[in-house]
Amino acid sequence: MKLSLLNSNLKGDFDLIEQELEIAIHSKTKMLNDATVQLLKAGGKRIRPVFVLLSAKFGTYDIHTVKNVAVALELIHMASLVHDDVIDDAKLRRGITTINYQWNDKIAMYAGDYILARSLEYMTKIKQPIAHQILSNAIIEVCIGEVEQIKDKYRFDQTLRDYLRRIKRKTALLIAVSCELGAVAAEVDVQMQRQLYKFGYFIGMSYQITDDILDFTGSEKDLGKPAGEDLRQGNITLPALYAMKNPKLKTLISTINEDTSKKQMDSIIAQIKSSGAIEQSHAISSRYLKKALSILDEFPANRARKTLREIANFIGKRKY
């Protein structure tokens, strides 16, 4: 997400978050510092802090309070990426060597745990107990989602419901609580906190479905990995689920395993793309986006609402 998308009046606050992230991950231990700085410099869309700050704009906005939530949420996301790379044995993340690949799994585990600890240190500067109940529930759900993802690998008989529940935990939940916690920290009224949660949830669902579509339609350069890699690794996403409604394609897709060659994968991806599955997936993504936008209509008309709408539209159209 480009910062140019955002109101210029928030630019200073986003710069502050970026500086605070650098402070948060700093360690006197050189190797740890090298690893976490590398991760930070690799960038990322920072969508969680964006949602925290924009949601807080609907209440009593104090950047010195809200920044703690924004930093904590981004750090939790970063820690989960580091540990995910260990799980997936990944070599690259955003085109940069992963910590597990550059050092080893042990260092990646220590770095991930360190980042999570720093996240909780920031988060506990927020004193409302409900904020911690919301976030801790989300962390546990995300974890369960990851377990389900491993259990569901190469399970070709899974349903649309399995997929939607999985992406809710994997992505949508943390975006939803980013919105909700921004609102909690800014003492937005409870009804609107719930609405912001729903907005984040719908956006998160749409975002992940788009991500899953891009795995089939994106270029290796943009994705930082070969197209169809998720499917080759056994992650059955929405386009594959729709494609499998065709019995012939289901038989073909069900043969995929870790050893499936690039040539075979390219052929399968081409057939999925021509099956109409991509269009059907886009329709579902758009449906979630529409729900998110309709929630925005209920919010007071201000610059934060306008920016949230721009972000929602950006997510719907993004190509990488």
Added chain:
Amino acid sequence: MAVCDYVEQMNAIKELLNKKSYNSYFQKVIGSPQIDEDRLLMMSISLQDTNLTIPEQNIYITSAMLVQLALNTHERVADPDAVRQERQLAVLAGDYYSGMYYHLLAYLENTELITSLATAIKVVNEHNISLFQNTVHTFEEFLNEFKEVEIAVIEQFCLHFQATKYISFFNEFLFLKKMIKEYEGFQAGKSVLFFERLKEHYFQEGTNVPISNLSKDDSEKLSQLSYNYVEESINRLNNMIEDLPVLPPMLQMRIQEVLSRIHGLTRLSVEEG
């Protein structure tokens, strides 16, 4: 507190801990987490002088034990004998236990203890990387970090409840417990951290020689050097026991077991060295 009361409390905490850490898939692939009962006992003793009720103590101890389980489970990720799925599940189980400690304390509305335990996690992981990186200058500096990894969670827990009188004693006890594993590894010819660093710091030459290939003389020398550290720790532990209030018989029994085990291992090491 009488022995039977400690047993009862520990059983209650173990039950709660098992409940909070349970996940059927973790259970199936990596089994139940190993609960260190000594740590549980130490935390229970620490809270005896506080005004907390037993149910409150149990839930606070459970939260700190979940942190320790998370750290220990993440150590299993690099287990060379584990298959890929076991390593993957070790990552997630550790994360799940961390999340569960946060969850427990969030609902108890104790944000200060969440911070204290997060600080312990931070300290342990910084020291772990530093130990791995091997940048400390003296063996004493190494030893401090080596011990800090063991004590950090209990230390932060005790500091939070202002129950500090046992911290130094627990520090020595946990060091000796850790040394049992180090000796067992050393005697099996494995590359264990304490002996590796001891070898590097004291041997001018041949530091690249694996522990399993050390000469009889060098191995004996390493055993003797390590014993000096163990002996100093035992002396400190005994002096502290004299200064502390009478320890619960359950802990006294465990101290005797640990000392007897470490004496047996050090004797074996020196004899076999």
